Amino acid sequence: MAEAALAPGGPARRRRRSWVPYALLAPGLLWLAVFFVAPMVTLGSQSLQEGNVYDGYTLTGNVGIYADAVGKYWPHLLRSVGYAATATVFALLLAYPLAYFMAQKAGRWKNVLLVLVVAPFFTSFLIRTLAWRTILSDTGPVTEVAQALHLTDLLQLLHLTNNDTLLSSKFAVIAGLTYNFLPFMILPLYAALDRLDPRLVEAAGDLYASPWQAFRHVTWPLSLPGVVAGTLLTFIPAAGDFINSRLLGNTQTVMIGQVIDSQFLRVLDYPLAAALSFVLLLMILGLVTAYVRRAGTEELV
């Protein structure tokens, strides 16, 4: 039996082998067809329909809805991109030193720190965002310290808050986004920096590079794949987020995700919601393509 199984395959065996990859791919392809391609087509067709929930919709090819959607909600689209970009930058600034420390210096604490980074995922996204309401509450210690240090005045000056409290402001929304997507920044950065050979940094120092120059010319470029992956994993979901601005923001911080959410579930204007979803999708796709192109040419540094 065993010998027969190990024997070099004849034509029958070769034929059997050839369908194995397709068989293995089939569940994934089926998944993509049912849960990605089909919804996209439905969403696209929905955006070009007219009617209402009670009388039903008919496909009329109403392309004008896209112009309406952008015309009406461009501030929300821009705001979403702006908040997401800001949160991504802050997440990068926070995550890079942490990931570097974990990967290069933590030694046996490495795994403990990794668990700590992942630990927040054990609680719901919603609960953690709600917790920020408590953290930033008007009478909480964080607000009091910020007031004592006049950080609230600074935030007001920067138009990130409207009064001397922290909650219900741009600041709170961006802080919430930064916090929620931070692990998605840390993990790819960690993976990239873990692969960095410390002897290369040493060699840079030996070749007259100051610590800063060694970082700029060796560590940073070698960690770029992690930076690109981390920023994408942070920026893309943050741009479509609708929880943080609802729970931590005010009426002036409404993001596009919130608009889509309410158009779909409260206003029940399905075509507009679908059109907005597509606009957001194309916008993110465009930005990401431009970014990856630029990062890929190494001229980023």
Next chain:
Amino acid sequence: MAEHGAGDLRLTGLTKRFGDFTAVHPLDLTIPRGSFFALLGPSGCGKTTTLRMVAGLEEPSGGTIHLGDTDVTGTRAHRRNVNTVFQSYALFPHMTVLDNVMFGLRRKGDKQAEAKAREALELVQLGQAGGRRPGQLSGGMQQRVALARALVNRPDVLLLDEPLGALDLKLRRQMQIELKRIQQEVGLTFVHVTHDQEEAMTMADHIAVMNAGRIEQLADPATLYEHPASTFVANFLGQSNLLRARVEGGARDGLVRANTEGQELLLAADSVPEGLTDLWVGVRPEKLTLGEAGGRNRLGGRVVDASFTGVATQYVVRTPWGADLVVVQQNDGSARATPGEDVTLSWEPGREFVLDAAQDDHAGLDEVAVDG
């Protein structure tokens, strides 16, 4: 940065401790400017740590490092005019070969960085490879890029940390000759760390043999080989036959009479340290001759092993008291012995070296076996 061409490299009482472990015991060493100096020793003897302290990559626990008259002990690595060729090469994978070589010059703000880098690549015969990435090069080529990257800066001292360790034997031989040629061409001080005694002897003008954080002997290759100062050096550099002997009677005609296991030996008086009576008498395998033609000292034994290597035949001869002696006989047309044959070994007084019997005759043997 230190002035260029600062002069000799001087280590004074240089020490390195890691916790309770002393990697380098207080070390005094002067490496003359422009010399090719080798630090030779088994793994873990402290040679790489010493090198890293000179490079500024490791902070000494004590002592000082001078380049000429400048004390560089506290100077950080990037401010020292010292460059290293790392064992792993440590080439920057995201840069082209040319950018790698220009790296040091760029940091110093050299205007002719590119021209100098191209020249350095020519020197290591890689003029055509400038636009390629290190990952696209073979091990030997990467090694030469690493060398060019360090050389191009014209450092006061060039440190080489087992630079040929990752290469195969043939390539290593070739690179040894090339390194020596380049060193003579550019005239920089080279400090070469290696565990390969042959490599050290081929290339270096001076060799410091290190063992357990200390320098056992510092000399030119011929002196190290002919007159090792310790059993460690005798065993680590080449093969040695060590015979336990006792001095009997004083010197006459420049010779001293000694006795090993009942056999009389004559030793050159000037090689026997004053007042020493218990000795190790060391004879290198190629200085022993099968038969009585070799000289006045004679030992009997039986051939237990003979291996023909083409240029020579290596015999293992067991003495009546059970010691195995290695003999190498050149393939000069003389008759070859066969295993089981009783033979006489002979050598002329003065071709041996003499060491204190208090030393361990197996020192340095294990390390040789490990390094393979």
